[in-house]
Amino acid sequence: MQLQMKGPKILRWALNLFRREETAEIDRELPFAALLFTLLSASGVTIYESWKKLCSISLLPTFQKEAKEIVRQVEVLGYDPLTVMYRRANKTRSKNYREFLLGYVSSVRSGGNVVNYLKSKLRSIFEVQSASAIRSIERLGTLVEAYAVMLIVTLCSYILFIIFATTSVFEPMKMSGTPGISPAIVCVLIFFVTPMVSIIFMVIAHAERKSNLVGLRRPYYAAILPLIIVSAFTALLAYLPMLDFLKTPQTFPLVTTVCLLAISIPPAIVYMKIAKINSDAENSIPSFLRDVTEARKIGLSPEKSIIHATKRTGYGRFTETLQLIRSQMEWGVSLRKIFT
The missing domain is CATH 1.10.287 (Helix Hairpins)
Known part of the structure; x- marks a missing residue:
C-alpha cells in the first residue's frame, strides 16, 4: 500500500520538476523572442509572420517549439492567431510569458499601438531579467x-x-x-x-x-577520450599486481590528481577558447554595428557596408568570424545563408 502511495508522489514530483525546467527555459528565452517580435513589428511584419519566422530559429529551441505549435493551430485547425495566443497564455506556467501574450492580445483588440506596447514590455522584461x-x-x-x-x-x-x-x-x-x-x-x-x-x-x-552559451557540447566531447584513457588506466591499476606501487599512500594521491587533471584540462581549454570568441564578439558587436551604420550613412548598400566594416581590425578573436562573413559575401552567398 505504501509503494502504491509513493508511486504517484514520485511521478508528480518528476512532472513538477519538468514543468519548472520548461518554465525556466521559457523565461530565459523570452527577452530574445520579445526583441525579435519588437524588431519585426517595427518593420511592419505581423505577429503571425513573426511566429512563422521564429519556427526556423534554432537558437531558441523552446520558443521554436512554441512557434510551431501556434502555426500548426492556425494553419491546420483554422484558429486566428490572437485566439491561439490567448489559449497559449492560459496554458503556460510562465508568468512573464503569460503577461506578454495577454498584453499583446489586449493591445490589438483594444486598438492600441502594438509597437509601443512591445517596446515597453521589452524594456520591462530586460529590467526584470537584470534584477x-x-x-x-x-x-x-x-x-x-x-x-x-x-x-x-x-x-x-x-x-x-x-x-x-x-x-x-x-x-x-x-x-x-x-x-x-x-x-x-x-x-x-x-x-x-x-x-x-x-x-x-x-x-x-x-x-x-x-550559461549563455547555448548548445555547448564541444567541451564534453573533448572529455570523452581522456575519460576513456583514465578509466582504462584505473582498471589496469586495480587488476595488475605490477602496478601496486602506484597504490601506496605516498603515490596514490599523486596518481589521482594526475587523472583528474587529465580529464579536466582538455575540456577547460576548449571552453576557454569558445568563451574567448564569444566574449570578443559581445564586446565588438557595438563597434561593428557603429561601423556598419557609418558606412550606410555615406550611401553604401547593406552588403557593402558589412564588407567595409569587416575590413577593420580590433575585434579580437571575432575578426576571424567577420573575415569568414566577408569572404562569403564576396563570393555571392546571400545574407540569409550566411547568418543561418
Whole structure:
C-alpha cells in the first residue's frame, strides 16, 4: 500500500520538476523572442509572420517549439492567431510569458499601438531579467564562498593528517590501542568524496545560473577520450599486481590528481577558447554595428557596408568570424545563408 502511495508522489514530483525546467527555459528565452517580435513589428511584419519566422530559429529551441505549435493551430485547425495566443497564455506556467501574450492580445483588440506596447514590455522584461541576474549572482557568490571554505577545510585536514602521520603524534594512541584513522579512509575522503562534493556544487551553480552559451557540447566531447584513457588506466591499476606501487599512500594521491587533471584540462581549454570568441564578439558587436551604420550613412548598400566594416581590425578573436562573413559575401552567398 505504501509503494502504491509513493508511486504517484514520485511521478508528480518528476512532472513538477519538468514543468519548472520548461518554465525556466521559457523565461530565459523570452527577452530574445520579445526583441525579435519588437524588431519585426517595427518593420511592419505581423505577429503571425513573426511566429512563422521564429519556427526556423534554432537558437531558441523552446520558443521554436512554441512557434510551431501556434502555426500548426492556425494553419491546420483554422484558429486566428490572437485566439491561439490567448489559449497559449492560459496554458503556460510562465508568468512573464503569460503577461506578454495577454498584453499583446489586449493591445490589438483594444486598438492600441502594438509597437509601443512591445517596446515597453521589452524594456520591462530586460529590467526584470537584470534584477534576477543580480540576485542570482549574489547567490552564486555565497555558494562560491561556501565551496572555498569546504576546500580550505579539506586541504587543512589533509595537511594536518600528513603532519601527524609522519611524526610521533599517533604513537601514544597506537600503544594504548586507541583506533586511529586509516590512510585509505583519508585518501577516499580527500580524492573521491571531495570531487563528488565539487560536482554537487557545480550542479547547484548550473541550476542557479545557466550559461549563455547555448548548445555547448564541444567541451564534453573533448572529455570523452581522456575519460576513456583514465578509466582504462584505473582498471589496469586495480587488476595488475605490477602496478601496486602506484597504490601506496605516498603515490596514490599523486596518481589521482594526475587523472583528474587529465580529464579536466582538455575540456577547460576548449571552453576557454569558445568563451574567448564569444566574449570578443559581445564586446565588438557595438563597434561593428557603429561601423556598419557609418558606412550606410555615406550611401553604401547593406552588403557593402558589412564588407567595409569587416575590413577593420580590433575585434579580437571575432575578426576571424567577420573575415569568414566577408569572404562569403564576396563570393555571392546571400545574407540569409550566411547568418543561418
